[in-house]
């Protein structure tokens with residue numbers, strides 16, 4: 001938390017979080033989340049968005065908790081004014097768009113009255129995104145020229161209903177109802193009584209734009225029964241109109257290859273995103289449960305010295321993408337120019353590590369197809385002669401504190417002169433902001449992915465039983481053998497030790513080509 005150092009008032013940003021899919025948040029919204037000193041959020045803003053905040057950002061939940069009411073609106077308004085006195089940048093994160101039935105107008109009014117500077121960042125409303133994710137375009141040239149958005153649940157404090165049921169029934173085009181699930185039957189009946197054609201197609205889309213999305217299509221006359229039968233409840237968007245007939249043809253989200261699959265990602269938080277976003281793109285409900293965290297090596301001085309001395313070696317050998325990242329972060333803190341590296345040849349343990357090296361403009365001279373230390377040694381045996389052999393050659397081996405020592409031992413055996421450069425350490429991750437541990441215990445999962453031996457060990461240390469029927473995917477043979485140490489046999493193993501291959505194995509296991 002960065003508290004205000006003087007009496008100037010901070011700015012409060014009313015930011016639309018979009019309907020659920022983190023990818024549907026605006027670029028401006030994300031920038032503000034990344035720089036926020038405090039975030040005030042409620043139940044409809046996805047936990048994944050909070051992961052974008054700085055580590056010291058204060059996060060204040062004002063939504064409903066099981067058995068508890070949400071914070072009263074007047075208290076939220078007052079809290080925002082207080083936050084402005086305390087933090088330079090407060091983000092008030094609101095599901096969908098802040099001004100579409102989000103009471104954002106009231107929050108802004110109180111901020112204005114208190115003289116607090118505020119800005120509004122509109123968001124994608126569930127009123128539009130919900131139907132779109134269910135294959136329903138809210139307007140369509142063949143069906144309508146207008147759409148109406150209304151709430152099915154008015155402010156309980158209002159003395160009488162101001163909902164214009166006859167007006168809505170008589171309106172042309174698509175009608176979209178938010179907050180309408182608890183009184184769905186009454187509203188549909190009232191609309192029909194007011195002249196709405198009961199055979200008009202209608203749909204309810206629950207948890208739209210999230211992997212839990214479910215959609216029911218029926219007619220105005222039958223929707224309440226269909227929803228009850230399917231067990232659909234809030235939050236849902238109800239759509240009434242001929243556009244609903246497009247859903248079977250235009251549905252795309254529920255047809256994604258991993259739609260509805262709950263997949264656990266155990267990588268470190270900083271590494272998880274590539275795997276998580278790929279799985280989410282394929283429709284999976286990704287549950288991030290980082291089990292390890294990358295930290296500095298215990299001996300930072302030794303590491304720094306090894307980096308300073310690296311130009312003197314004939315070979316640099318990298319055992320992991322993390323090693324490459326940490327090594328070059330330190331390298332560029334000392335040297336400005338990549339040419340300071342000298343003429344060293346480069347070896348990588350596998351394609352993932354080589355890809356990280358490519359980011360700093362380095363191509364590899366030796367790399368096995370499978371990312372395993374033994375394979376790297378075999379590759380040196382096969383190709384080493386091309387480079388004059390390894391005997392009496394100086395090598396700097398960049399690796400993690402807890403890795404295996406195969407590379408060191410085998411190269412020394414072949415008379416190479418190997419120095420070690422321990423670039424990082426892995427420690428158990430103790431934070432779980434998304435509450436994945438509980439979700440995993442309570443809801444289970446379809447697949448758990450393991451991307452290294454340490455993710456296996458640290459997952460096991462959490463003592464969460466592998467849920468019934470949950471299958472295991474391993475990134476490669478070393479991870480697989482660690483799983484076997486714990487009596488677990490993976491149901492699939494990536495063909496090459498990298499993320500695309502791991503995703504492919506997940507797809508195959510899920511019955512996709």
Ligand code: SAH
Nearest residue numbers: 096097100102125126178179207208236237
């Ligand atoms: N400001 C929000 C609406 C807040 S009112 C927006 O622009 O989307 C809350 C209502 O929004 C819910 O009762 C539900 O009708 C709808 N809603 C929000 N997110 C939703 C989602 N992911 N799926 C379905 N309905 C959603």
